[in-house]
Amino acid sequence: MTDIITSSAHVAQAGNAPTGAAVTIRRAADVSQLVNNSDSSRSNARIVIGIALGGVFLDAYDLGALAFGMKDVTREFGLSPSGAGMIASAITLGAIVGALIGGYLTDKIGRYRVFMADMFFFVFAALACAFAPNEYVLAGARFVMGMGIGIDLPVAMAFLAEFSKLKGRGNKAASIAMWCPTWYAAISVSYLLVLFFWSVLPESHSDWMWRIILGFGAIPALIIIAIRSKYMSESPIWAANQGDLHGAAAILRNSYGINAHVAKDADLTPARPVRRASWGNYAALFKGVYLKRTTLATVTSIVSPFAYNAVAFGLPVIISSFLAQSMLTTILLSLALNLLFAFTGGILAVRLVPRFGAWKMMTLGYICQITALLGLALVGRPEDGHQAAISVAMLALFLLGQGFGPGAHTMTYASLSYPTSLRGVGVGFNQMMVRASSTASLFLFPVLAAALSTNVFWVIALAPIVGLLALLAIRWEPSGYDVDAEDFALNGK
Template identity: 80%
Template structure:
């Protein structure tokens, strides 16, 4: 444990925060202060909330087209392949964006990337709203995907690096908050669909998808305005770059900690700081990080494949398999997301400090496998009882996603690597996960048309793969000080 010298300090009006002065001698001291922060005056919660605002927009834009695909297909006369192109364009853009964003997050800092990526959403949302054909729409969705891909690595870095290590609201819980935020965004998109569906004249019903996609520019502009006032660089990242004075200033501003750099500060640490480089993507597959990377990758890919097939296809499943009206489809989809996916995400945030991410992800995948098995066995419901069973299985799937892989695959991706590798770690994870999403979104319409409800047998292999990976690699990131691996030659004691 690094020794932090403290002495009483009385501030004059307009000076730095009052209270004892904590002297920083090396980068590890900054991480220690963040990990143990209990400051009542901390603004770190605001930073975390703003980071989650970016996640909210990511989810909104990814899910906004779910109800509009039928209208898009009809308006542009799309074939199944054309519909797959439009549906998967945003995920393909996120693949490229995550790879670039992960590197830039580590290279130029969390703050600069965070402040820039919202402009992708504004431009793309407006382009989608006025798209004259499927090619412009697909191109705009690709640009939107670039914003999603760039935003997630930096958002996860902020969530990890502005949270304490243990206890309620720890790093794992903060990162898990991305999941209920995601489902809240999906629910908002459903509510907007419901609102505009009820107020638009029938002759203008085809405008619905354009309004929903264009509306994404509104929260993006609000987030830009809020970020410009409250955001700051990650103090841990700044310290890793050798800027101890900058890190101390951030601690004073964001945490109310009266941090000062000691005169005898060690600006040349014994363990060289890993600098940002494209080669760091290769570091993810070396040493202690290999097994963590494999676990994070397999669980993320499996989760994305299953979730995108079920969640994106949820309106299709409800309207086609259960023969419901559009209004009923919207209401049931909204209820399923709020009552099960969203609630599951809240359970993950509350329970992960005590139960850990590994156990909750195993339980979540188990629920998903049972749900997909039930949907496959029921097939197309012939009566009300079978329809109720199908809806119950969808609810079980979304609940398992919420408290299990939906929340914690991002925990594995973010907390398996220290600060110097966190951007590329999340970037690599998101690149591979979005590859799975692209494949899932493109294949689901084709597989559903060819196999009907037998498609659930295919989707069922995804949670099985996730379970197998978890049983082979028993890595628990919650409560583990992974950032210390940047400052020591040997990692802190914890089974790898």
């Protein structure tokens, strides 16, 4: 009981009974090694990872919920193209601000506290969107929702990295890559909801659909709020790095069933972090060994969402306008493409990254995307069924490449290029770049598509080309590398 009483780290209410011989820990590196070598019996740790992925699901759902509703929003509020761009980009602007704050707080006050707070953003913002009386309230609510997303992703990635083992199936890279199929599952759920309400709502109330879809986002957030206190714990590695070995031992016992205890002769003074959390840590991302890693993670995180958002957010528009299909066919084809190719690609990323590494999968993913975008540009507006089939195949190839390549592993690079003491600000900075790129692509795609028609794909193809060149220039492989050991080398613990 002493470990729990003297600890400030939060330990979940429900957990595993410790089994096996007692394990003694004397320093933070011991905690990291126990997590790195943990076996598949870590049931409570799996639940923590699942809850963290629930936050990712919510992020994706809220970001993609307006994909089918923008036409209705534009019509209801009489928006100009710039007004529509304001609504579409408000959530990503909020995410930029949230990522800056969330990255710092994740390292400063811990993963658990930040995660406990950010879910409330989603509940209130989703309800405000559902009942928005005008475009300004809608844009403001989407901005607040974006802040929640920006705060959530650094802490979610920290949980995925710090509750997973280092090597083998289900390793840190695979756990982080799980964010990708989770993301596409959320997009698919939004499509299914659109399909359901499109089927049941009378035509006279079709303008309710976008409000219902946005408001639905409050439900998974409430579910996470209801179960998080019972199962969520602070990251044991973060707690240990703060000098709280007793708290880390309690988490290991509760989440992993590891019979861990702090040695009586362990050096607990001074109880200080290996690298103090500060705003200045953002500058540390561009120093020493981290400069090349940050450069690669930043470049790929700018170009990947630019291409993906232009294609994915515009997918319903592309299918309905370029292929001249009905609303029902548009919904079903968008759903099928996301499930069969983007989601499947994400699953492949999870299964294959322990074997092949993130670099090879990213490289192949970019090659697929370049091929797909050039194919879409060459076909242009399909004039017959054969050309339409080619266009759909190219969209499928793009989404498959996104799923197993940059879609999954830009986050792998963002999360595993930095040790525990820098992981929050590392992912936070990365997400600032992602959201800035997303904001630009969401705003520019309608404008470029209107001006260039299908020639817009020539412009979009430049993004994966730049990403591929960055990978060829900087051959950094984060999968299977013990990046947290860099913290222990810093202070000799």
